Amino acid sequence: MSTTLYSLAFGVGTQNRQGQWLEVFYALPLHAPASELVDTVKPLLGYEGGNQAIAITHQKATELAQALRTLEPAQSALLTRLAESQRPLVATLLAEDAALTSTPEAYLKLHLLSHRLVKPHGQSLAGIFPLLPNVAWTSEGAVDLSELAERQLEARLKGQLLEVFSVDKFPKMTDYVVPSGVRIADSARIRLGAYIGEGTTVMHEGFVNFNAGTEGPGMIEGRVSAGVFVGNGSDLGGGCSTMGTLSGGGNIVISVGEGCLIGANAGIGIPLGDRNVVEAGLYITAGTKVTLLDDQNNVVNVVKARDLAGQTDLLFRRNSQNGMVECKTNKTATELNEALHAHN
Template identity: 35%
Template sequence: MTVLGAHAIGIANIAMNGTVLDTWYPSPQLDVNPSSSGTERLGAHDLPARLLSLVRLDEDRMVEQVAVRTTIADLSEPPQDAHDVFLRLHLLSHRLVKPHDINISISHLHPVVWTNKGPCLPDNFEDVRTSLRSRGLIHVYGIDRLPRMVDYVVPSGVEIIEAERVRLGAYLAPGTRVLREGYVSYNAGTLGACRVEGRLYSGMRIGSGVDVGISASLVPGQGQMTVGNDCSFGVSCAVLGINLGDNVHVGNNVVLDPETPLYYAHDGQTLPASSLEGQSNWSIKIESGQPVARAI
């Protein structure tokens, strides 16, 4: 049986208490049937010349930057540690694997202060800020387990208006536009050219030609959810935990979860919205105060 794994050489930021703040893998690669999993620190002789200057002690941030080699024997197994998680996130944003194709969780990651000078521990950040002021103004992008994707990976052929609204681990196909109010989490994304002005939560995968309108939300129910090709989602609508096929159009302000009563105009039945599971060619709009489905 073929087992898909991965390996990469990267630079990790490790706080003085041993917390792994991040690991950057510039050139991750997939493996078939690798023999083992784990992360090892590398010496200078193991590093490409372009990474040598990044191995150092950053006393102002109280962080050590070290070179590591991470190997994952089986991407279908849960991550072992923070290095493992960051490699999986890079694989997604480099488009080497797609959302739903690997086992991924961020439970091994810790909250980090993400700054323009590098990641820092939250607990001592005010002391660190004072030290870093000698390097100029400090910009704090957020305090979160995940950083912005574009600080680690910039995929070709995409448009992202607000960098902080796309997390590392997002998968964006060429031609995708994430507009100012759009948001794409890790292990979520687009398989073809799409317009995203709403929110794609972790575990959400949409096909090609999908338009996610402003303030629309696509929320997986049990960890994963799929939308097919050529669908659209209107302003402030939401779909929670219902997989949809192709050519499904959800109108403005429609909210659908599996238990939402949905009136089918062609036969007069009212069924739970879960009846849409996997179906194609529907238009759902609010009519007389309730969501109504009409075949296209």
């Protein structure tokens, strides 16, 4: 009987002196790998099912490479290279998309996102934070914080400098994968687990969190928080804060449709439909009271912003005279009322 998996990957990583994983690099992760491949590697790994991260020796990597030579040449070539390394190796097999149970599993799911194999909110990341150790990301890779001072001293005694770039649970994405067709001005501002779509430009002040990203093409000049997925042709202006929420039981996604513009120092707490504009400096939460104007600038209704979630061709602005948040549309009053009733 053939076996199917949610994901499979062979990786090389870093462990601390107690043998605990700090991080794992998967050069060629697979989403829904072919059953023939899975059936070939199962007996070699002693895999009997479930979600597992199996440490493999360099000899085992060689055996796997030979077994996959004709079936999966790319994976075979990778395993041949892994067998040459002196670093810890791991084979991670996910039978299903379930809550995470190990650091190698967590890193595999982050890789699936950044390799564009799964979109934000497309898989379970429940339990990820306790499984990602807080480490020092240095010029020599990941270093356990309890070992950092000694490593710094060792470097100094050799006349070298161990530079610490950050202390965090998440590394920067470009140390693991650089997606095709993107421009990233400051790679330190893109976390592993970000989904950066083809044609996306992230400017110097842009930030993209894990489990968030852009479908592309588009420009990011502000913050894309966890759970937010930005549609094609959208522009998030400098300093904007597009807020999503990640919770233990699942993700709450705030999507941004195609052709949207969120101005500088603006932000949203609701999903936007296509061709929406939020003026600079305006922050809209789900409970924000919004005065709705029709195509003739007549007041149609006063609603909460959540009632406008996902609707197209809206302009959100603040009235400079009375301070009220207004929403302008190209619909007539009748069309607008029909759209609101249909939404509710």
